[in-house]
Amino acid sequence: MNRLDVTEKIISTKVSKGIKWEDVAKKVGLSKEWTTAACLGQMTLDASQAKIVGKIFGLNVEEQKWLQVVPYKGSLPTPVPTDPLIYRWYEIVSVYGTTIKELIHEEFGDGIMSAIDFSMDIVRQSDPKGDRVNVVLSGKFLPYKQY
Amino acid sequence: MNRLDVTEKIISTKVSKGIKWEDVAKKVGLSKEWTTAACLGQMTLDASQAKIVGKIFGLNVEEQKWLQVVPYKGSLPTPVPTDPLIYRWYEIVSVYGTTIKELIHEEFGDGIMSAIDFSMDIVRQSDPKGDRVNVVLSGKFLPYKQY
Amino acid sequence: MNRLDVTEKIISTKVSKGIKWEDVAKKVGLSKEWTTAACLGQMTLDASQAKIVGKIFGLNVEEQKWLQVVPYKGSLPTPVPTDPLIYRWYEIVSVYGTTIKELIHEEFGDGIMSAIDFSMDIVRQSDPKGDRVNVVLSGKFLPYKQY
Amino acid sequence: MNRLDVTEKIISTKVSKGIKWEDVAKKVGLSKEWTTAACLGQMTLDASQAKIVGKIFGLNVEEQKWLQVVPYKGSLPTPVPTDPLIYRWYEIVSVYGTTIKELIHEEFGDGIMSAIDFSMDIVRQSDPKGDRVNVVLSGKFLPYKQY
Amino acid sequence: MNRLDVTEKIISTKVSKGIKWEDVAKKVGLSKEWTTAACLGQMTLDASQAKIVGKIFGLNVEEQKWLQVVPYKGSLPTPVPTDPLIYRWYEIVSVYGTTIKELIHEEFGDGIMSAIDFSMDIVRQSDPKGDRVNVVLSGKFLPYKQY
Amino acid sequence: MNRLDVTEKIISTKVSKGIKWEDVAKKVGLSKEWTTAACLGQMTLDASQAKIVGKIFGLNVEEQKWLQVVPYKGSLPTPVPTDPLIYRWYEIVSVYGTTIKELIHEEFGDGIMSAIDFSMDIVRQSDPKGDRVNVVLSGKFLPYKQY
Amino acid sequence: MNRLDVTEKIISTKVSKGIKWEDVAKKVGLSKEWTTAACLGQMTLDASQAKIVGKIFGLNVEEQKWLQVVPYKGSLPTPVPTDPLIYRWYEIVSVYGTTIKELIHEEFGDGIMSAIDFSMDIVRQSDPKGDRVNVVLSGKFLPYKQY
Amino acid sequence: MNRLDVTEKIISTKVSKGIKWEDVAKKVGLSKEWTTAACLGQMTLDASQAKIVGKIFGLNVEEQKWLQVVPYKGSLPTPVPTDPLIYRWYEIVSVYGTTIKELIHEEFGDGIMSAIDFSMDIVRQSDPKGDRVNVVLSGKFLPYKQY
Amino acid sequence: MNRLDVTEKIISTKVSKGIKWEDVAKKVGLSKEWTTAACLGQMTLDASQAKIVGKIFGLNVEEQKWLQVVPYKGSLPTPVPTDPLIYRWYEIVSVYGTTIKELIHEEFGDGIMSAIDFSMDIVRQSDPKGDRVNVVLSGKFLPYKQY
Amino acid sequence: MNRLDVTEKIISTKVSKGIKWEDVAKKVGLSKEWTTAACLGQMTLDASQAKIVGKIFGLNVEEQKWLQVVPYKGSLPTPVPTDPLIYRWYEIVSVYGTTIKELIHEEFGDGIMSAIDFSMDIVRQSDPKGDRVNVVLSGKFLPYKQY
Incomplete structure (x- = not known):
């Protein structure tokens, strides 16, 4: 078993039970952004958070332990993303990258x-x-x- | 002459004269973000904006015309950026990409x-x-x- | 189970039963282009559309739910397609890309x-x-x- | 001198004189799509067409000869285009590629x-x-x- | 089941039974080049051809149907082939590519x-x-x- | 000066003077395929061949010497060619590669x-x-x- | 079953039984370099060699047949090898590549x-x-x- | 001026004067392999060696100094070489890489x-x-x- | 079975049993850095070390033998790492690479x-x-x- | 003029005058590592530091201004470095990357x-x-x- 297996089980359960990330976040008591990232295998939960998430998605004790292990991060299958929604963010980095750099350096050094x-x-x-x-x-x- | 020549002249003049993007933006009358992107060859100015920018950076009439031509956009030399500041933005897309996708779709479809x-x-x-x-x-x- | 499994089941059933995309589209009540894209895992169906598609391809309730989840889009295995039919479209983007860009900008800005x-x-x-x-x-x- | 030099001279002259592709096409007597592609170094003109284009853009006899040589085609600097307008076409190939393939084969074999x-x-x-x-x-x- | 499964079954049977492509081609009644490409998942057979190939390699009815579906073409695992025999062909394209282009254009336009x-x-x-x-x-x- | 400079001078002179590869080959006394490859910087000429080619394209003594130096071969700017004519050859390697391999091995080992x-x-x-x-x-x- | 399966079985048996390549080579009666390459799926054995290798590694008749099939060659997972020992060889090609080329051409043409x-x-x-x-x-x- | 300029001057002079690497090596007093690598910008000479090489190729004092600076090594323009002679060496690494690794480890650990x-x-x-x-x-x- | 299977079993057991690398290293009697690398499939243990590691992670005799085989090294899934911690090290090589080179050469040649x-x-x-x-x-x- | 021009001038002057990085660092009053990185175009100097560096390398006022502009960082020409010294550092990241990650997370979270x-x-x-x-x-x- 590895972290990816746990992530896939979470996503699969989410679809079959119709769970919403916002509701998961409320139960965990953190922002929906951080909570979703954690469930998708990008962040590390502590034991009590893992227990709450485990209960929502029906994870056993070993699966909950994986949620507490620092994962190898990176959620996309290719360096240039193919999904249109995520690509638009990559496009912002590509088109505005030097603009962002200039303005932050102008303000902060x-x-x-x-x-x-x-x-x-x-x-x-x-x-x-x-x-x-x-x-x-x-x-x-x-x-x-x-x- | 092409747009890249004009962009390089603008940057070179900015360094030698010590111009700030924020001041350019005020004279053009638009946000500093859009104005900087335009000066860096990512956006298109109209004739009156090009004249103002031209005056600030000492551009002749032909160079001002290039500012009014839609450029081939994309400001970075490699698909994965090497500059640490811009890489952090790419890292956000890489680590949080699926999170962003999940949450926008949960809210908007x-x-x-x-x-x-x-x-x-x-x-x-x-x-x-x-x-x-x-x-x-x-x-x-x-x-x-x-x- | 994930969306890819559902897509593969649809394609496999299509071959064994000899189903035509045009007939699927008529039953769904939408264009054959959009319907095919949805069956191939690129678009999202609503519950009633998923039920119709599910009936045609023998999908169970959980598989129908996957059809209603926004997929990670991108249908090709490599950045430059190897299939000759799809490559010809990529070639159009490669050869005519700047032409398309020039003419749309000339007309629309x-x-x-x-x-x-x-x-x-x-x-x-x-x-x-x-x-x-x-x-x-x-x-x-x-x-x-x-x- | 090579074809790229001629293409760059055409584009540079177009900007400084404010020429429109549609007007070039009318004088050449062909569609604006084909004419633009030819001026951007993707198609081959015959001697009389090269003369017309040469007159519009101020090309000398040798430069007109280059317009009659079959070019090495391909107008984009990277396999995945960074320009947002051209990327949208690449995205169509990426997202709809298998759909296009299925429907053309269903109709044509x-x-x-x-x-x-x-x-x-x-x-x-x-x-x-x-x-x-x-x-x-x-x-x-x-x-x-x-x- | 997909086309790749059928291709692998054909190759596996070929090895264990010691079948020759030339003999398959004779039974199908077409060239050995086209027949081999079809068996390797690059071409589409009609129903009677699929039946002949199916008989030779012990394919069931569903597997024969897959032979009649237009495949996603492309038979190599990497853009630059690692197999020395296939690489020599790639080398010919690399070394003689512009020569081929020049001579075909000189003859045909x-x-x-x-x-x-x-x-x-x-x-x-x-x-x-x-x-x-x-x-x-x-x-x-x-x-x-x-x- | 390097071999690329000589190649570019040959091509440039060919366009301005309207020279044909077939005529060059006849004067050199070899096939048009080999001769073209040599002029495009992929093959090595001996002194007398270099003199003939030099006379046709107006090359001086030093430039003729470069024609006698073994070049770094490889005539295409990208691993996957963008030019449609050359791509069709690459496509043949991609689609028929394993077929070619199977048939040559069946015949030769x-x-x-x-x-x-x-x-x-x-x-x-x-x-x-x-x-x-x-x-x-x-x-x-x-x-x-x-x- | 395919050649890769046979290669993996050979390696797995080698580890569990503690077989040495040198001993395999002696029994086959060829150099240890060629024999190892053949066992690793890069060369083709004849029937009697396959039988010897099969006996050493416990391969059945079908697995021995695969040893007699010309494999798709190429033993490394990435274009630039990550393993330090193999990388040093790649480094020799990278650093000394042009030296090797110059000296062989100086000697042989x-x-x-x-x-x-x-x-x-x-x-x-x-x-x-x-x-x-x-x-x-x-x-x-x-x-x-x-x- | 940088090391690449010196390398190009050496190669250019070698062609125009018809110098042989073997003769350069004899004058320097080292192997032809090491000497050629040094002249091609991959190794570092000391002052007296640089003087000898400088005399042979007509390099001035500043150019001789560059021969004494440790260069950024790597002599090939692409990760997978396109030149057939150098590719054969890359092919040896690709095909025999795991063989080399196995045999060296069997002998040395x-x-x-x-x-x-x-x-x-x-x-x-x-x-x-x-x-x-x-x-x-x-x-x-x-x-x-x-x- | 191969080395990767053993590595995955070690990591999986580490998570379920809550083992620490530092404790493994103490039992093996070597640094935690070398020990961790060995357990992650990058280094080779001798028989007695393999027995200790095997006992800690519940590996059978065959799995312990794999720990004694020189592995194909390289622990990252992509040439440019996506994990933020490991990327920072890659960034150090990218930003400071030429600095490191200059200073080591200044000191050591x-x-x-x-x-x-x-x-x-x-x-x-x-x-x-x-x-x-x-x-x-x-x-x-x-x-x-x-x- | 851009930062790269200034970097090249610094390196060129360093070679012709035989300047040492350690001496530059002493005059600037900072570590040799940071000072070298700054001279190689990776860090930003303030006005007084730029003046000192400018004096050492003979830079005019405009060139000194460039040293005070935040550069686009990244000092290597390829994602995987070809230079053997710098490659060894990349190899450390490749081989020990997951080890480093495990140990830092074990200690720090x-x-x-x-x-x-x-x-x-x-x-x-x-x-x-x-x-x-x-x-x-x-x-x-x-x-x-x-x-």
Whole structure:
């Protein structure tokens, strides 16, 4: 057994039982973004979180243990994603990448926006011209240090 | 002459004169994100915007015309970016890609978040534990249609 | 079980029973293009459509539920397709790509032709010199917005 | 001098003089799709067509000769295009590739849709919900022969 | 079950029974080249051909049906083949590619040599310095059409 | 100066003077296939052949010397060719690769068809249904030796 | 069953029984290099050799037949090998590739060193500073022929 | 100026003056293999060696200094070489890679054959069936150490 | 059975039993770095070490034999790693690669730092600003030899 | 002018004047590792540091300004490095990558070792068996946060 088996069991149970990520997140007591990432095999749960998730998806004790192991991260099958929704995000990196770099450096100097000390919030914004997906990304700025 | 020559001239002048993207944006009258993308060869200006940008960076009439031509977009030299700041964004797509997909589909159904009818706002958020880069992405949701 | 299993079962049943996509489409009440894409795991059906498709291909309730889940899209095993029929389409993008870009921009300005708000119609056109495949692609034009 | 030099001179002159592909096509007396492809270095002109194009773009006799040489075709810098407009076409091949294959084979049997004995027509279709790009592709069906 | 399963069963039976492609071809009544390609999952047989092949390799009715389905073509596991015999053909394309292109265009003008309306004949030519493999490739020339 | 410079000068002169490969081959006294490959930088000429080629294309003594140096072979810019004519040859290797391998091994046993002790002849075959490109490839069979 | 299954069975048996390649080679009566390559699925044995190898590794009659079938060659999982021992050989090709080419051409003219009419001998050479791996590669020189 | 410029000047001078690597090596007083690698930008000369090479190829003092700088090694333009002579070596690594690995480990245990403490000797071996290229590779065995 | 099966069994048992690498290393009597690499299928154990590891992870005699076979090394699924922790190490090689090269050559001359005669020590360093990972890499310098 | 031009000028001047990185670092007053990275275009200097470096390498005011601009980082020409010294580091990531990941997670939990808040120290360690390169890498541990 490995983490991928557990992830596939979670997804399969989600489909057959019609579970929603938002409800899982409420029971776990964390954001829906982090909780979904954890269920999809990208984050690590502690024992009590794993028990809650295990109960929702019918995981046995060994499967719950896998949820507590740091996974090999990376959720996409190809370097350039083929799925249109995920590709649009890759396109943003490709088209706006140098823009993002210029503006963060103009404001903060040399360094990066952390993808570890990081949070994400995805919300629906009603709009008469068609609803919008609004996403807030928040990452700590980490400056390069001289030594 | 091609668009790349104009982009390089803009960047070179920016360094030698010490121009800031934020000041360019104010003179053009648009967001700093869109304005920077346009100066870096990813967006198309109209004649009056091209004139303003041309004045700032010392571009002649032909160079200003190139700013009004739709460019071949894509600002990065490799499919997987090597620059640490831009890589962190690619890492977000790689690690959180399936999470983003699941949550948008849970909320909106099948479709995508547009990268065309789209805006981005990058701001500094002060934080005693270290300032944060906050980014708001807003894209229209476009559902797949049956036919 | 995952979506791929369902797709393979549909294809396998199609071969053994000699089902035609056009007949499936008529029963579902939509175009043959959209219906085939859905059966091949690229589109999402609603419950009543999934029931019709399930009846045709002998899918059980759980398999029908998978037809209602948004799939990870992308139907080809390699970035450059090896199948000659599909390659000819890739070749059109490769050879005519900049032509398509120039003409759409000349007519519409900066933006894209949507691949989401999109339809396709493939028909046979009799021709004494050899029948022709005629395909009509129709996609909404989405202009880049300034912000 | 090579064909690429001639293509770049044509594009550069088009920008500085503000020439439209549609007007070039009218003077050449062929479709705007084929004419644009030829000017972008993907098709071969005969001597009289090369003279007309040469006059429009100020090409000398040697440059006109290059327009009559069969070029090494392929207009994109990367296997997966980074430009959003061209990517949407690649996405159509990626998402609908197996659908297109199934439907053409269901109608015609084993073989391909030619990308050589082929024409394309790109037109604007007005639509109150947003204008549409309509494209008609027409290619001869070429069946595999037994031998 | 899919086409690949049928191909593997054919190859496995060929080894255990010691069947020769040439004998299969004689029974099918077509060239050994086309027949072998069909048995290896690259071509489509009609019902009576599938029955003959099925009898030779012990295929049941469902497996025979798969032989009549147009396959997703492409028989090699990597873009650059690792097998020395097949690599030599790839090398010919790599080293002589532009030569082939120049000479066909010099003789025929712009267009291609069809790989669909195409036949191949592989024969042994005795030679005291070492026997030679002689291959005749014959493909219809398809000129680009203006439109 | 390097071999590529000489190749480009030959091609450029060929276009401006309207020279034909067949005529070059006759003056050199070898097949048009080998001669073209040599002029395109894939084969090595001896001093007297280089002098003849040099006279035809106006090459000076140093440029003629480069024609006598064994070149780094490989004439295509990408592993998978984008040019439709050359791609059709690559497609033949892809689709028929295992067929070629099976039939040569059935006839000759384990080994390869040489791409070095090799010749190629490209001829036009008139055909009322459309002329055909006929190509004869002849390579020595080289068996693997046990040791 | 396929050749890979036979290769894996041979390797698995070798580990559990502690067989040495050198001993296998002695029983087969050929060099240890060729024999090992054959057992690893890269060379073809005749019936009597297959019987000997089959007896050593406990292969049944059908498995012995697979040893007599010409395999699809290529023993490494990636174009650039990740295993340090094999990478060092790839590094030799990468660093010394042009050196090897220059020196063979200086001595022999245009052509190649055959990898088919080829043998290899790997021996240990004692050395007080640390033992050395000595490898002799011997390949027939095959000159390019003019035609 | 960089090392590549010096390498190109050496090769260009070699062609125009008809210099042989073997003669360069004799003057430098080292093997022809190492000397050629150094002249091709893969090895580092000391000041006196650089002076000798500089005299042979007409290099000035600054160019001689570049010969003394450790270069970024790697002499081939692509991961899989396209040149037939160099490809044959890559093919040996691909086909015999696991064989080499097995035999070296059987003799020496876990470790590698050094490509640094390494020498190579390329010689012609006359043979009535066609001369052979004999190559001796000698590398120190470096065992993995436990710690 | 192969080495990968043994590695997966070790990892699976580690999760279900909650074993720590540090404890395994203590029992084996070697560093935790080398021991972990061996258990993950990158290093070779001797019989007594394999017995200890086998006892800890419940491996039978055949599985213990696999631990004594030199593995095909390389522990990552893609050339550019997707896991953020491992990517940071790749980033260090990408950003600092030329720096490392310059400084080692300035100190030692032409050669490499061995990755075979090599050790690694990973320790936690407490720090009020956030604990640090300190890693000491130690590799023998191997100079290129002239010959 | 761009950053790459400045980097090349620095390297070129370093060779012709025989400057050492260690001496540059002393004058700048920082570690030789950070200083070398900055001179090679991977780090950003402030105005006074740029002045010192400019004086050493003879850079004018505009070139000094480029040293103060945040560069697009990434110092290697290919994803898998070809240079043997740098490859050994990539090999360490490839072979020990999962080991490093396991041990850091065992000690610290889920998170990464920063490559930004990071330092490196390369020193020579004398050893009678051959001197060693010792490298200390120190990076802050950054834990994934729940939100």
